[in-house]
Amino acid sequence: MVRTHSTMRLLPGASAPPFRLPDPRGRQHSLADATGPVLVAFLCNHCPFVKHIREGFAALAREAIGRGVAVYGINSNDSVQHPDDAPDRMLDEIQDAGYAFPYLVDETQAVAIAYGAACTPDFFLFDAGKRLVYRGRMDGSRPDSGTPVTGADLRAAIDAVLAGRPPIPDQQPSLGCNIKWKPRNAPEWFKP
Secondary structure, rough: OOEEEEEOOOOOOOOOOOEEEEOOOOEEEHHHOOOOOEEEEEEEOOOOOHHHHHHHHHHHHHOOOOOHOOEEEEEEOOOOHHHHHHHHHHHHHHHOOOOOOOOOEOOOHHHHHOOOOEOOOEEEEEEOOOEEEEOOOOOOOOOOOOOOOHHHHHHHHHHHHHHOOOOOOOOOEEEEOOOOOOOOOOOOOOOO
């Protein structure tokens, strides 16, 4: 595991990079189908940082969905080199974690590159016009930190976008495992 911070490359106000990706069963999901605010989370199955927050994130996502936010999880890891992230294992993760949102396969890693995602977990929140209002961490909790998982940062951003308020000003990068890039696929900006 290489501890990696999110790049924060996508700037507030930027348009959401479009995607059309399959879930592990092959059903296609498109950002264009979402109405209202959208939360995109780069996740994977085996990262200890994702495992640390997954229960709290699953609950936060269910709450957000109930409030009209479309939520997508995206797994961009190279599943050939990391078989724990293969689509069949993603089905297990959906069940085990209680994910109520589409958990999608970014086989080419093009979506991770477009978003500037470098780690798991990494979160991007867009308003109803698909403009970025928040990117970074869920909260300040980390594995073995003793700090509880609250979702405070992400929850505050969701509350702001739903209330039509400006984004929270203090946006901190996420910290997690680096995205497992395919050979020769790592973007030039990626520094593990």
